[in-house]
Amino acid sequence: NAGVTQTPKFQVLKTGQSMTLQCAQDMNHNSMYWYRQDPGMGLRLIYYSASEGTTDKGEVPNGYNVSRLNKREFSLRLESAAPSQTSVYFCASQGAGEQFFGPGTRLTVL
Amino acid sequence: AQSVSQHNHHVILSEAASLELGCNYSYGGTVNLFWYVQYPGQHLQLLLKYFSGDPLVKGIKGFEAEFIKSKFSFNLRKPSVQWSDTAEYFCAVNSMWGYNKLIFGAGTRLAVHP
Numbered sequence: 001n002a003g004v005t006q007t008p009k010f011q012v013l014k015t016g017q018s019m020t021l022q023c024a025q026d027m028n029h030n031s032m033y034w035y036r037q038d039p040g041m042g043l044r045l046i047y048y049s050a051s052e053g054t055t056d057k058g059e060v061p062n063g064y065n066v067s068r069l070n071k072r073e074f075s076l077r078l079e080s081a082a083p084s085q086t087s088v089y090f091c092a093s094q095g096a097g098e099q100f101f102g103p104g105t106r107l108t109v110l
Numbered sequence: 111a112q113s114v115s116q117h118n119h120h121v122i123l124s125e126a127a128s129l130e131l132g133c134n135y136s137y138g139g140t141v142n143l144f145w146y147v148q149y150p151g152q153h154l155q156l157l158l159k160y161f162s163g164d165p166l167v168k169g170i171k172g173f174e175a176e177f178i179k180s181k182f183s184f185n186l187r188k189p190s191v192q193w194s195d196t197a198e199y200f201c202a203v204n205s206m207w208g209y210n211k212l213i214f215g216a217g218t219r220l221a222v223h224p
Contacts, residue, residue, distance in 0.1 A: 031210050040119065042200055042214035043154075050210055058211070090153065094210060097142060097161060101154040 002026055004102035006091050012108045013081045021076040021105050023091030031094040032074040033058075034066060036087040037104075043090065049074055081109045112137045114203055116215035123191050123222050131186040131218050133201030142204040143184040144212065145175055149197045157199070160184065171195070196222045 004025045013019055025032065030051045035043040035058075045058030049068040063085060065077045078085060086109045091102040117132040135141065145157040158169025165177040175186045184201060201215040 033211075035214075040216055042114075042116075042216045043202075043212075044214070045211060048211060092154075098144075098156055098159060099212060100156075101146075103153045 004091055004093055004100050006089075006102035006105055008105060009103065010106050012110065013078075014110050015082060017081050018077065018079050019081065019107075020078075021089055021091075021107075022073070023075065023102060024073045025091075025093040025100070026072065027093060027095055027100065028071070029093035029095040029100075030071070032068065033092040033094070033099065034064075034074070034076045035090045035092065036060065036085075037090060038087050046076065046089075078107075081107075083109045085109050112203070112213050114201055114213050114215035116199075116201055116218050118218045119216065121218060121220045123220070125193055125222055125224055126190050127222075129186070129188040129191045129195070129220070131199055131201075131220075133184045133186065133215060134182050135184070135201075135203040135213075136182065137203060138182070143175075143177060144202040145169065145173070145184070145186050146200045146202060146214075147197045148200065148217075154200065157186070191220075191222050193222050193224050196220060 007022045033048045034046040044060045047066040049055045052071045067075045089105045092099040113136045115134045143160040146154040147157050148154050158167050160167045160177045168174045198217045198219050200217045202212040
């Protein structure tokens with residue numbers, strides 16, 4: 001039982017490049033989330049998915065898109081990366097009222 | 111907008127000292143409350159949670175938190191900290207728009223010196 005997994009662990013992009021962050025969970029949870037973590041700001045919700053086939057914007061959705069590919073997988077895409085998107089990205093899934101987090105992706109945009 | 115305030119951004123303690131981290135939230139309705147911990151280089155893990163019932167909640171590793179509804183507070187406590195408690199601690203509350211979304215505080219970095 002791996003819980004929530006994320007790939008890649010680290011990524012460096014140039015401004016304007018695109019990339020997709022992958023997330024998968026094996027706990028059969030309906031709800032999944034993408035957060036970004038910045039120093040002094042806690043975790044801020046980017047997008048979430050209450051169930052397969054549905055997605056909704058969170059607090060900071062600009063510059064991002066998501067896909068809920070199936071119940072297990074929830075990907076986050078940066079179409080044209082900007083330095084302001086340098087951050088640590090966490091994926092989470094929710095079951096029994098508790099959110100379980102992945103190990104994170106540290107993204108640097110130059 | 112709903113918010114969560116953690117009053118201490120950085121706390122430095124010696125081993126065996128007592129710990130109390132403050133957390134206040136702005137939503138006045140029914141809430142679920144959480145404390146998460148992030149050890150250096152690791153992902154967030156749940157320390158404890160409050161949904162209903164006894165307002166004094168006990169979590170893992172000797173941590174506890176008290177929900178005081180009249181003060182909109184959910185402070186985290188530990189009677190005697192250890193070096194291994196060095197981490198960042200986040201308070202979170204379910205969003206007023208639904209129990210499936212969490213609002214996080216900015217976090218408190220705790221450094222425990224031997």
